[in-house]
Amino acid sequence: GESVGLHLPTLSVQEGDNSIINCAYSNSASDYFIWYKQESGKGPQFIIDIRSNMDKRQGQRVTVLLNKTVKHLSLQIAATQPGDSAVYFCAENGRNTPLVFGKGTRLSVIA
Amino acid sequence: EPEVTQTPSHQVTQMGQEVILRCVPISNHLYFYWYRQILGQKVEFLVSFYNNEISEKSEIFDDQFSVERPDGSNFTLKIRSTKLEDSAMYFCASSALGGRDIQYFGAGTRLSVL
Numbered sequence: 531g532e533s534v535g536l537h538l539p540t541l542s543v544q545e546g547d548n549s550i551i552n553c554a555y556s557n558s559a560s561d562y563f564i565w566y567k568q569e570s571g572k573g574p575q576f577i578i579d580i581r582s583n584m585d586k587r588q589g590q591r592v593t594v595l596l597n598k599t600v601k602h603l604s605l606q607i608a609a610t611q612p613g614d615s616a617v618y619f620c621a622e623n624g625r626n627t628p629l630v631f632g633k634g635t636r637l638s639v640i641a
Numbered sequence: 642e643p644e645v646t647q648t649p650s651h652q653v654t655q656m657g658q659e660v661i662l663r664c665v666p667i668s669n670h671l672y673f674y675w676y677r678q679i680l681g682q683k684v685e686f687l688v689s690f691y692n693n694e695i696s697e698k699s700e701i702f703d704d705q706f707s708v709e710r711p712d713g714s715n716f717t718l719k720i721r722s723t724k725l726e727d728s729a730m731y732f733c734a735s736s737a738l739g740g741r742d743i744q745y746f747g748a749g750t751r752l753s754v755l
Contacts, residue, residue, distance in 0.1 A: 538681070562741045573645075573732045573746035574684060581741070619684065623741060628697055629674075631684040 538617065542638045549607040551635045553620035558601065560622035560630075565594060565605045568634070569616045577605070577618075607637075615639045643667045645747035647733050653753045654723050662718045662750045664733030672739035673716045675708065677701065678730040678749070687731075690716065691739060723754045 543549045555563070561582035566574035580587045580594045580603075587594050593606040603620050620632040646665045654660050666673050675687040688698040690708055705721045716735075720727055730751050734744040 564743075566746075571748070573734075573748050576743050576745065579741075579743065621684075628686040628689060628699070629744065630686065633683045 538634055538636045540636045540638060542640060543610050545612060545639055545641050546609055549605075549610045549614070549637060551605045551607075551618050551637065553603040553605075553632050553635075555601050555603060555620065555622045555632070557622060557624055557627070557630070559624045559627075561625065562623040563594070563596060563603050564621045564623070564629070565592075565603075566619045566621060566631075567614075567616045568619060574619060574631075610637075610639050612639045612641055643745075645733055645735055645745050647731075647747035647750050649750060650748065651751045651753070653755065656725055656754055657722050660720050660723055660752060662720075662731050662733075662752070664716045664718070664747060665714050666716055666733065666735030667737075667745055668714070670735035670737050670745075672696075672736045672742070672744075673708075673710070674734040674736075674744060675718045676732040676734065676746075678732065680729070684732065687718075689739075696739075720752075723752075725754050728752055728754045 564579040565577040568574045578589045578594050585596050591608045595604045617634045617636050619634045621629050623629050648663045673690040676684050678684045686699050688702045689696045707719045709717050730749040732749045733747045736742040736744045
């Protein structure tokens with residue numbers, strides 16, 4: 531069933547360390563994946579995306595890894611900063627299906 | 642940087658009342674979306690809209706919901722007779738090309754049904 535917000539998976543990291551946020555997706559037909567960042571009181575903000583014909587994509591300080599065999603997606607944030615504190619959602623998209631969001635992980639950066 | 646804007650930021654209403662949530666998508670975007678996020682839960686798709694008609698809708702988007710693009714800039718979500726369980730954040734999003742194109746989200750409208 532749905533998880534309640536107070537029980538969101540939480541990841542706490544020290545400022546400057548690397549963060550890895552994981553996501554499992556369920557639809558094997560999904561071929562497009564996106565990571566969104568949601569800060570308190572704001573809407574989801576696009577971070578990075580990846581298509582199913584790739585297994586890795588890098589952006590500025592962020593890397594997304596896709597393992598289609600086990601239907602797993604991860605977001606790596608290098609040198610995590612206090613401004614990275616937020617809830618991170620993965621989302622998946624199939625050819626004829628709308629965007630489906632995962633449950634989210636709360637990242638807390640300890641200064 | 643262009644952004645999606647939503648008004649109001651917070652709407653309080655009595656159960657059974659009609660509400661209209663407003664959105665101004667990014668100006669050159671053609672695809673528009675509404676999502677809902679119940680407090681602390683994941684974001685859920687409601688409806689997508691293109692070329693002045695609904696292209697897709699979820700099970701949540703029942704007969705009490707409707708969307709409209711009344712002019713060249715606004716995109717609205719109407720809830721005809723609000724229920725307590727409609728209390729949530731409602732996010733509007735837009736994209737230029739639809740499909741796999743990036744969806745840009747507004748800051749949301751918090752709807753509180755009393």
